[in-house]
Amino acid sequence: MAEASGGSRPAGGIGPVEVHADEADAPPGEQLRAPGGPGLAERWAETSPRRRRLISAGLAVAVLGSAAGYAAAHRPKEPPPPPVPFPTTVTDLDYEGMEGPAAGSPRSFSVHLRMTVTPQARVPVKLTSVSQGYSSLSTISVPRTPISVRPGESRSFALVVRVGNCAETPISADMPLINVTLRNTRAIRTRSEIFGHRYARDLTAVLRSICPTVAKRSRQLSPK
């Protein structure tokens, strides 16, 4: 039975491999030594300069990469951008005038409007539907909906309105309105546009010319 070198072991037995007293007390450098092999310091000394440079570079990359990863993981998070505003808060509709009745269409008239989207909108707003809200007035837009307007821009369009039953028209209403549906990437919202006295006055005038019989009754209610 061969005896292990470098230490006194019981002759003739293999026994458990135990740290010998002399190895436990050895200086730290020598404790890195694989049993029976050269230590790291010795191996570093034996390594070629080129290999030493490659190993050093690899270690540096590993250290820097770890540091960068740690910094990235613990970096204060930037706040998310604010949400896009609701379409109704960034869109204005203005009344520009009325025409009619049309020559070839005595029961039709046109309402001219302008839609403006503020720069704060950030995304375009689409007018997806528009209606008068009265059963006796049918409305289509020219151009047809959807009408898209970019932030900071405005666009004119017209509503062509056809009068059905004269008795049910808002011939003398003080505050007639137009319902619009506006859409952007955030929401779809419907809103009533109340264009005020000029619109009310013009609407009354055109409805009275289209519906003269009803006009007589309306004058009794509202002698404008």
Add this chain to the structure above:
Amino acid sequence: MRNRSLIAITAALAAGALTLTACGSRDDGKGKGSSDGGSTVVTIGVDAPLTGELSALGLGIKNSVDLAAKQANKNKEVPGVTFKVKPLDDQAQPSSGQQNATQLVADKSVLGVVGPLNSSVAQSMQKVFDTAKLVEVSPANTNPALTQGEKWDSGTKERPFKSYFRTATTDAIQGPFAAQYLYNDAKKKKVFVIDDKKTYGAGLAGTFTKEFTKLGGKVVGTDHVNPDTKDFGAVVTKVKAAKADVVYYGGEFPVAGPLSAQLKKSGAKIPLVGGDGIYSAEFIKLAGKNGEGDFATSVGAPVEQLPSAKSFVDNYKAAGYKEAYEAYGGYSYDSAWAIIQAVKAVVKDGKLPSDARAKVTEAMQSVSFDGVTGKVSFDEYGDATNKQLTVYKVTGGAWKPSKSGTFEG
């Protein structure tokens, strides 16, 4: 020698004491604010019902003004000026309002007043403030005559008081807007109109009725109620007999809530509709489950649609006020901020001019900023240029927005 030295020292000390005394008393009674450790103190008065049946609305007004003053001080909105708030309770009574107006005028540090809630109270206060050139900004008055004169309805508008402004829009728009909604959207054709005979309620019922009739709707009955009683059996009987498909009420929630409950309990399963005076969580408490399906219009767009309103809601919550800001919180904050901006326009190097009240009133006409409720500015009558309205419906025990409108005229 010794005596002369003693006399000289005594004289010097006396002169020094007199000098310090003179520096301490700068209040000369000309509405210049007052001094507070080097900073000029400007007081914003608040007049609202802080007790009584409408206190929920009044306290929301007071707290919102307080929040605006705190924000202005925190951000040093007007360098060299510290804002304080002086709230007075009018209990929704015109006589109390007038007394409060006199008290606020007498306090020279007051350079602007937010309030009142009630149009009838405003009528008793306007002249007192105007004589003193003290600016008043109401977050809630909706009667058109307060800014456009008594003949506004016949087309002759004339501003009665240059010191009166408001951030809420008027019943000239609110009533017709409700009529358009009920007739066209809700398809109601027969209305029974009730009001409390007060300035606001009767006025609103009037503008509603006029537009509803012009659209082709029919008023099948009218009646008045006494706001001090809570038994509406007689009027409920009339409503049922008239076979109305909707009730329109001009008045406030302490009456509207029980009225709605009694109406539904009698078997008349029709909605009750009102204006901003019933748009309160208190209405839903008073009406209970019977309030489901009722409507109210209110001034302004829904809070959730305005980013500026969200900040107000968050700040109000963080400030820890016990009471909710209610319907007029945002408008009250904007009213106070308008006063703050008007003060800012006249202050130079932290100092107010000698005729501060008149100058602040004059500056108010040009105030313009992006407020909680949208763009805040005033037209030639002192009315808000931003005229937005919303119809709310009681759904699942809470007010939910049903439709918005914006007045461009």
